Amino acid sequence: MGQIANLIPRLIDNPKLILNRLYYTATGTSVGDLRDRIEDYRETFNTLLEMSRRAGDAVRVLPLDSFLDAHRYTNEAEELAALFNAYGSDKATKHNYHLVYAELLGARKNDACAILEIGLGTNNTQIRSNMGAHGKPGASVRAFRDWGKRFMLCGADIDAKILFSEERIRTYHVDQTDPATLAELALKLAPLKFDLIIDDGLHMPWANLNTLNFALPLLAPDGAFVIEDIVDEYIPVWNVIAKFIPADYAFELIKCKSESVCIVRKRMA
Ligand SMILES: C[S@@+](CC[C@H](N)C(=O)[O-])C[C@H]1O[C@@H](n2cnc3c(N)ncnc32)[C@H](O)[C@@H]1O
Known part of the structure; x- marks a missing residue:
């Protein structure tokens, strides 16, 4: 006692x-x-890979063409591709992601949409997922800003040296491998809700998963979270993650020109 x-x-x-x-x-x-x-997050993902091999009913990876359906936004997509190319982003040339974004936002191109992109495109070759020494930081957020004349862009990156602010663009520091920095970013962005959040950062599942956790509560109704550059090796991980996505979100995997994207959409209320 x-x-x-x-x-x-x-x-x-x-x-x-x-x-x-x-x-x-x-x-x-x-x-x-x-x-x-537990020495490393990687072990957790190896376990997930094992689990997914045993789990049935894997999520089907859709070809881009069936996602685009009626190809309603071809002109908007071409306009976006030209802007990605002009600013120095490889989203159109290497990946065909301009088609995905035109499908998601083409109908709302004239609205005051809010977009957040993680991964600004550093030219520091010491940082993982960099765009090479001649990369142009901020290329994709600038392209989106010019595409939607009323769009508001937020960007975030681990490289604090490339942060900038200019017309309808604000950028912040974040490290996707550190959930505390994502939580800080959420506080800075509040109460803004986003029509589109893009993860074009580290491209590793453990970083993607932290970002997914951070992004879902920040989506506006009908908003989409897109994870770019998912290599085939990690698709099984996404089959497991799909099983944890709440019912008020729709989950899709789409095979683009080189890698796949994962799209998680908040369903309309
Ligand atoms: C492929 S580049 C982004 C390209 C850009 N979105 C474009 O289309 O022009 C990837 C970016 O992710 C950033 N990055 C790498 N690791 C990160 C991390 N742990 N957290 C946040 N950003 C990270 C890099 O600094 C780099 O700027």
Whole structure:
């Protein structure tokens, strides 16, 4: 009894200790042991890959053509492609993503849409997923800004040296591998809701997953979160993740010119 009385003030002073003790009571494993065993996020993804091999009913990867359906926005897509090319983004030339974005936003091109893109296109070759020494940071956000004359663009990147602000564009620092920086970014962006959020950053599933978690609450009704450059090797991971997407979002995988994109759309209320 005396021992418990001594313990209670310590527990109340330290909420983490309470959580650790609850976890131990529920699982019989201490949080400290867990930390020793989990060396790397990658192991978690290897486990997901294993699980997805066993899970049936994989999400079908749709060809781009069936996603485009009636090709209603060909002119808008061509206009966007020209802007991507002029500013130095490879979204159209290498990937055909101009077709995806015209399909998603072509009908709302004259509205005051809000777009957030993670990955501005650094030219620092020491940073992963860079655009090469001659890359042009900000290329894609500038292209979207010019395409939709009333669009408001936000961008974010791990490279603080390439941040800038100009007409209808604001940019922020973020590290997709660190959920705390994504949470800080969400606070800075509040209360804005986005019609389109793009993950064109690190292109690794663990970073994508953090970004997915951050992005879904920020989507406006009918808004879409697009994860670019998903290589075939990681498609099984997305088949597992698809099973965790809440019912009020639609989940699609689309095979584009080189890699695939994952599109998570918030359904209209
Ligand atoms: C392919 S480039 C983006 C290209 C640009 N969207 C365009 O179309 O012109 C990828 C960007 O992701 C950024 N990046 C890499 N790791 C990141 C991370 N952990 N968090 C946020 N951004 C990251 C890089 O600095 C780089 O600017």
